[in-house]
Amino acid sequence: MTASAYVLEYHLVNYRRTWRASALSTLVLPLLTMLGFGIGVGGYVTAGVDGVDYLDWLVPGLIASAAVQTAIGESTWPVLSYFEWLKVYFAQAAAPLRVADIVTGHLAFMLFRVLLSAGAFLLVAAFFGTLHSLWAVAVLPISALTGLAVAAPVMAYSASVTSDSYLAILMRFAVLPMSLFSGVFFPIESLGLLRWVAYVLPLWHGVDLSRAATLGVSPGWDGLWQLLYLLGWGAAGWSLAVRRFGKRLVV
Amino acid sequence: MNSPLIQARGLIKRFGDFTAVDGIDVDVRAGEAFGFLGPNGAGKSSTMRMIGCVSPPSEGELRILGMDPRRDGPRIRARLGVCPQLDNLDTELTVRENLTTYARFFGIPRKVARARAAELLEFVQLSERADSKVDPLSGGMKRRLTIARALVNEPDLVLLDEPTTGLDPQARHLVWERLFRLKQQGVTLVLTTHYMDEAEQLCDRLVVMDGGRIVAEGSPRELIERYSTREVVELRFTTDEQGTYAEKLAGMADRIEVLPDRVLMYVADGDDALAEVHRRSLSPSSALVRRSSLEDVFLHLTGRTLVD
Structure with a gap:
């Protein structure tokens, strides 16, 4: 446990040198999306969704989506480059860390990044007055859990490939459909059978839970199952990542 | 301990x-x-x-x-x-x-x-x-x-x-x-x-x-002593056929190695060996006496073939 904390500490020191560049986009991105989608597109959706203003309905979806984007961003190119180009993981493997420490520490840093971007988005959303309930703070742990559910398996994937063209494939065939069909922009009921994409992949569960939180609606027992389902993705992804990392680092 | x-x-x-x-x-x-x-x-x-x-x-x-x-x-x-x-x-x-x-x-x-x-x-x-x-x-x-x-x-x-x-x-x-x-x-x-x-x-x-x-x-x-000699004489001859000299040098060294551009004589005393070479009027165009190195051992043991 402490050994993964050392690894997290390393990533935080590293981040201290680059955070300025990412801080701006962390704040500006939600602002632009709010303005573009909420005010622009929302102007046409006068009826609202499920009896709520479109912007208010949309915001929690955007937050969950931003959390997942950050998780994907941190678990693809950085992981590949730590194996292929910078060899950071190999340096760590020579120290008295176990493979699980290396994976867990880096994953913890990814969740820290997810929390930062979800937190920034939440602030902007509060400023626009789109949060209906104090339960909105629950969006933070929900974002972290959704981030984990995505980052852990993607980390395993990134550790299994040696060229970034495979990452482009992941973006095109997994991340893009997931972003479109996970009820971020419109209710999944209008998807027909494609709805199952939303049920199977992690993002929709995060969107649905975040929406319940910011709108102050109880998710009921379904909410618990969704939490467990996300946790399941995270746990399976983590154990797969540890195995994939082991294959690369201990040969 | x-x-x-x-x-x-x-x-x-x-x-x-x-x-x-x-x-x-x-x-x-x-x-x-x-x-x-x-x-x-x-x-x-x-x-x-x-x-x-x-x-x-x-x-x-x-x-x-x-x-x-x-x-x-x-x-x-x-x-x-x-x-x-x-x-x-x-x-x-x-x-x-x-x-x-x-x-x-x-x-x-x-x-x-x-x-x-x-x-x-x-x-x-x-x-x-x-x-x-x-x-x-x-x-x-x-x-x-x-x-x-x-x-x-x-x-x-x-x-x-x-x-x-x-x-x-x-x-x-x-x-x-x-x-x-x-x-x-x-x-x-x-x-x-x-x-x-x-x-x-x-x-x-x-x-x-x-x-x-x-x-x-x-x-x-120890490795030099075991697998090489104390000294090495490197001889170059003007002809392209360094190999023809190998026979003439035979018996004058513990071991002779013919390379495309020179002939190596592995000997205990390089100066003695070189004097003997001159006495037999083999007249190399250049001659170098040096101490045997680990490199000689290494090449002797692992060969001169290029490994990539």
């Missing part, structure tokens, strides 16, 4: 059908500088990775610091310093941060890590660059920083995989000098190299590996 730091018996490493290390026996004692020599693909790096506990042996026995790497990996690695063949420094971090963050992996408190980083940067002559980023450093500086990083946990055993490959002569000599200082301080060094001068400079004892096996073992001096 005097049990070896590294003890390998019948150590084997296989990758699928390929056997990289094919049953080697090695003992490395505390305080010595031990070298693995060999051409590319001889199995040196695979051996080093097994000793570094990042590569489980396929077969055989391996004990490091009295522990079993299969079980005690993290505990062994806590007492090792590893300088890999390719620098894997953090290019985003400063020189100092490279040492302090790495020290944390060993659970070294931040304050101690900072003090140690300052000391080590002094040792590898990088104090002035402490707050500069790693990227603009020269190859030699990066190498020295990698060595400093390997020392951050005050290791009992330092593993150096081709420590000076790719460095210019000045940088190499500085690295050698620092490694020699470490050796004097009683640090046990294990290194791989294919530079013979490096092995002669640094190693108390070495093994020559070829095709995954150990083909010779001893101190540089």
Whole structure:
């Protein structure tokens, strides 16, 4: 446990040198999306969704989506480059860390990044007055859990490939459909059978839970199952990542 | 007390059908500088990775610091310093941060890590660059920083995989000098190299590996005595046919080797042999008498064929 904390500490020191560049986009991105989608597109959706203003309905979806984007961003190119180009993981493997420490520490840093971007988005959303309930703070742990559910398996994937063209494939065939069909922009009921994409992949569960939180609606027992389902993705992804990392680092 | 730091018996490493290390026996004692020599693909790096506990042996026995790497990996690695063949420094971090963050992996408190980083940067002559980023450093500086990083946990055993490959002569000599200082301080060094001068400079004892096996073992001096002669006479003749001289020189040396551009005579006394050559009026266009080196041993044992 402490050994993964050392690894997290390393990533935080590293981040201290680059955070300025990412801080701006962390704040500006939600602002632009709010303005573009909420005010622009929302102007046409006068009826609202499920009896709520479109912007208010949309915001929690955007937050969950931003959390997942950050998780994907941190678990693809950085992981590949730590194996292929910078060899950071190999340096760590020579120290008295176990493979699980290396994976867990880096994953913890990814969740820290997810929390930062979800937190920034939440602030902007509060400023626009789109949060209906104090339960909105629950969006933070929900974002972290959704981030984990995505980052852990993607980390395993990134550790299994040696060229970034495979990452482009992941973006095109997994991340893009997931972003479109996970009820971020419109209710999944209008998807027909494609709805199952939303049920199977992690993002929709995060969107649905975040929406319940910011709108102050109880998710009921379904909410618990969704939490467990996300946790399941995270746990399976983590154990797969540890195995994939082991294959690369201990040969 | 005097049990070896590294003890390998019948150590084997296989990758699928390929056997990289094919049953080697090695003992490395505390305080010595031990070298693995060999051409590319001889199995040196695979051996080093097994000793570094990042590569489980396929077969055989391996004990490091009295522990079993299969079980005690993290505990062994806590007492090792590893300088890999390719620098894997953090290019985003400063020189100092490279040492302090790495020290944390060993659970070294931040304050101690900072003090140690300052000391080590002094040792590898990088104090002035402490707050500069790693990227603009020269190859030699990066190498020295990698060595400093390997020392951050005050290791009992330092593993150096081709420590000076790719460095210019000045940088190499500085690295050698620092490694020699470490050796004097009683640090046990294990290194791989294919530079013979490096092995002669640094190693108390070495093994020559070829095709995954150990083909010779001893101190540089012993190996030269056993596998070469004290001196070597290098002769060049004006004709293209160096080979025709081999017969004429026969009987004048322990061993004669004909190369495309010269003929080598392995002899006890080079000047005597050269005088005899002149007496038989073989008149080479140039002649050089030199002491036999580890390079002669190495080429004799592993052949002159290019290995890529």
